[in-house]
Amino acid sequence: MRLALEEIGVVIDGREILDDVSLEIGAGERLALLGPSGSGKSTALRVAAGLQRPTTGRVLLDGADVTGVPPHRRGVGLVFQDAALFPHRDVAGNVGFGPRVAHLPEAERDGRVVEALALVGLAGMERRDVTTLSGGEAQRVALARALAPRPGVLLLDEPLGALDGPLRQRLQDDLRGLFERLALTVVHVTHDVGEAFAIGDRVAVLRDGRIAQVATPEALWARPADEWVARFLGMANVFSDGEHATVVRPEAVGVLPGEGAVVVAADRDGPVVRLRVREDGGRELEAVVVGVDVPRVGERVAVDVDPRGVVDVALWRPEMPGRG
Incomplete structure (x- = not known):
């Protein structure tokens, strides 16, 4: 599924958060949305998900205008930095939430749960109490929950931000491999340059609510658009x-x-x-x-x-x- 943001502007409480942001993400492409804190990355993702109505501009999915369509009807999956699991449900109950809301038959719901957990490396953990999960396991369950409805677009808002060290690196590598296997359309928000370069087919650098540069990781490193981008990349x-x-x-x-x-x-x-x-x-x-x-x-x-x-x-x- 193709995703496009067209001339998106967002003003909240009189403050301009996004200004004329346009992005096109092709079917099966992975775009890393990179920028410092306060640059508008999460707001752009919320607009794409339908959680934030833009002040100006449109959101398109496969060419259809979905700007006014509620999140649950867009066919997108969303993963936050905080796994935000339902503590009163076990792993299967969390992962199966989307298929249940979609009123899928029980047998199909169960199959989706098994499939999604296998994809994220948690096969056989359906009955685990989510309060006993490690940070990395909780994020994998959150990812499985987003994948179970089989979304056309997957949106991730700093999903590795709460992890550190080898665990963060391992999950980053696993995400990259998973996205390659599933050929999903992905927008991955991060402030970490290495993470953006590892996961994104292209990287969009956001600065003060505007797009500073969009390029492949190789092209971005080889020729940054300006001195600010170069310094932000760590040069x-x-x-x-x-x-x-x-x-x-x-x-x-x-x-x-x-x-x-x-x-x-x-x-x-x-x-x-x-x-x-x-x-x-x-x-x-x-x-x-x-x-x-x-x-x-x-x-x-x-x-x-x-x-x-x-x-x-x-x-x-x-x-x-x-x-x-």
């Missing part, structure tokens, strides 16, 4: 003289034995080490290296920048937000 090497802005991607910065710079910071994350080097002229650059034998803080080094990793980007100022 430290953004330089501006007030007239021009340039990004030097960290993987383009080679750190070699020699002279001309000094290592001022080294942070390891598993096999990857982020180095910050200060050139003798005062400019600081972030570099990414892999391995065990890497330069240490205080060590003199030479810096070699691959020109293919240097990109000119647009300037951005808060008083003149770019629409991308």
Whole structure:
């Protein structure tokens, strides 16, 4: 099922939350909606789900205008950061809620429950009390509940936000694999760049209620629309003289034995080490290296920048937000 937001504007209590937001998500496509807190991500998702009526604009499903259609009649599934399970129902009762509301026969409801739990890796847990579930299990049950009605579109609002460490990474990987197998149309809201890049076929960056850029993860990293997008993606090497802005991607910065710079910071994350080097002229650059034998803080080094990793980007100022 195709989903489109057309020129969506939302004003709440006199405050503009979304301004002229247009997105098209193709059938079977996964779109990650990425942005900082307060950028309007969750509001956009609520508009798509039918939980928030837009002030202006339309929501289309397979070309049909559903702006005025209530959530339960849109054929979409919704998963929140908080699993929001019904504590008085067991796992099967939670997962089967949608098929029950749709008045499906009991045998079909039971089959949907078994199917959905198997999809999320919880086969055989139908009778579990939801109050005994771990955080990761609760989110899987919430996902199964959203999948049981077999929605045409699945909307996820920071579903991994309450999880941390290996559990978050494992569920992220499981979600990506599940979406690929089911070929679902998915909108996944997150503030985490790595999560957006891992799950989205495309990533839409939202800034101050407007779309700053929409691109594949590869294209977004290779050529951010402006200096704000580059910094938000985690690029430290953004330089501006007030007239021009340039990004030097960290993987383009080679750190070699020699002279001309000094290592001022080294942070390891598993096999990857982020180095910050200060050139003798005062400019600081972030570099990414892999391995065990890497330069240490205080060590003199030479810096070699691959020109293919240097990109000119647009300037951005808060008083003149770019629409991308």
